[in-house]
Amino acid sequence: MGAEKPQFWYGILFTFSIAVFSFGIAQLPGFTYVGPLATAIILAFIYRQIFGYPDRLRSGIQFSAKILLRAAIILYGLKLNIDTVFSEGLPLLMKSAIVIALAILLSYTLAKIFKADMTLSMLLGVGTGVCGAAAIAAVAPIIKAKDEDTAVSVGIIALLGTVFSIAYLIVRPYLPIDDVAYGVWSGLSLHELAHVALAAEPAGEESLAFALLAKLSRVFLLVPLCFVFIWYMRRKQSRTGEAKVAFPYFLIGFIVMSLLNSYVLGDIVSLSEGFMTFISHLTTVLLTMAMIALGLNINMRDMAGRASRPFGIILLVSILLSITVYIIK
Template identity: 80%
Template sequence: METNRLQLWYGILFTLFIAIISFGIARLPVFNYIGPLATAITLAFIYRQFFGYPYKLKTGIQFSAKILLRAAIILYGLKLNINVVFSEGLPLLLKSSVVIVFAILMSYALAKLFKADMTLSMLLGVGTGVCGAAAIAAVAPIIKAKDEDTAVSVGIIALLGTVFSVAYLLIRPYLPVEEVGYGIWSGLSLHELAHVALAAEPAGEEALGFALLAKLSRVFLLVPLCLIFIWHMRRKESRTGAAKVAFPYFLIGFMLMSLVNSYVIGDYVEISDQVMDLISQLTTLLLTMAMIALGLNINIRDVAGRALKPFALIFAISIALSILVYLIK
């Protein structure tokens, strides 16, 4: 019993230690564009290839991969203001729906056509269409994805999002588009919330505001999307006789936190910006620790062959999505 408790705490501290290193590296030039999540997964991946999986710390690592990941998604709900989306972003909800449907259906169709790994392709489609790592982490247990597939998908999305956000910055001066239009384009097409902020911030406060609003309209659709996946998986498995899909109850926490942020904080409870910023940093830390735990499951010999096609497909889909959103923004 004592041994299991020590394995739990040592494993958690191990992921925390790498996370702290990742945050430090992410402040360095070049790495500051990549961010702590991609840096963390890279460090975890390198550790696994050179030193193997730390089985003596397995209990704590699994705790980080499962429990801390769900806690991070719940806290992520505090980034979503439903009231703002409904009052100012209703037209963006329709466009966000188009973005999500396009990304997922194209991922599915191209994976079928080119015989790419379907699990990786669907996770990448969800991450591209909705909100990167948080969306992948929410959908992964529903479609019964392996931990290594989840980690690889998050790593690919982090890489692509960084590349595309930098590309947006480079081409913005040459585009015949106003600041607000550029912000909406960024918010509807880029992968992670951080990527949206990176691309839109230089265009001004108004552009950044609309960019974040557009991104939040995509985050808002995460829960209904998960419910659709649950319905699909349960229908599929009722025909095959497989075990039923468990409902991801952490999504209820996600919605509760978003409701608190939308209708309680500011109206009934005053919380300073410093405290909200601290909670945001805690959310990122927990998500980073979870990504490290997942990244330790990546065995390059197992995933290299399977990940190549999905990566190429989602890169092409991201380009097509950027063009589509530019036309409908």
């Protein structure tokens, strides 16, 4: 028992060390577009293939994969200002609902048609429709996804989001679109919050403001989407007799943090600026540590065949989503 405790802390330290290394690599030319999350998953994946899974550190690594991941999602709620969404982004909520429904339904339908792995396809659909890694991490336990499926999905979303955000920057000068409309297009269609900022920031402050508002309207819909998945899984469980779907209580923390950010911290300007910067960095660190822990579960031989079709499907879904949002923006 005494030996288990040091191994637990060593496991957490192991994920933290690779996270720090990932942040360093993410500052290098080329990797700045990829970001620390995708870099972390790549490093964890490479480690697993070369050295295998570090079983002696399993308890600490699993703590990072489960507990720290949920803590990151709770803190992610501080990125959502509900008051701003309600006061300025209500028209965007309907469009966001269309985007999320389209991404998930297209992923589901195409997975059925092409006989792709349904769990991976649904995780990718959720990540594309809502907010990337945070959405995938929130939905994964509800649909009982494996850790390796979660990690692979996050990696694919990070890759596609980076490619699409760079593509947006390239095509923007050739499109008949003003800065505000471009910001809304980016915010409603790109995968991660970081991808939205990457694509919209060069178009100016107004473009970035509308892009982030559009993205926040999608993040706002994460909680109701999770309840839809809970309802669906429990209905499925009642028909098939599968194990009961546990309620993801960390969503309550997400809601509380969102309310705190919206109606409390916003009124304490001197506290909120420094505090929010610290919390934003902490959230990213915790999420990166969790992605490393999940990435260590990826077995290349097992995943190569399963991931190829979902990747092709979500690439097609992302293209269709970009075109659709450009039309309805």
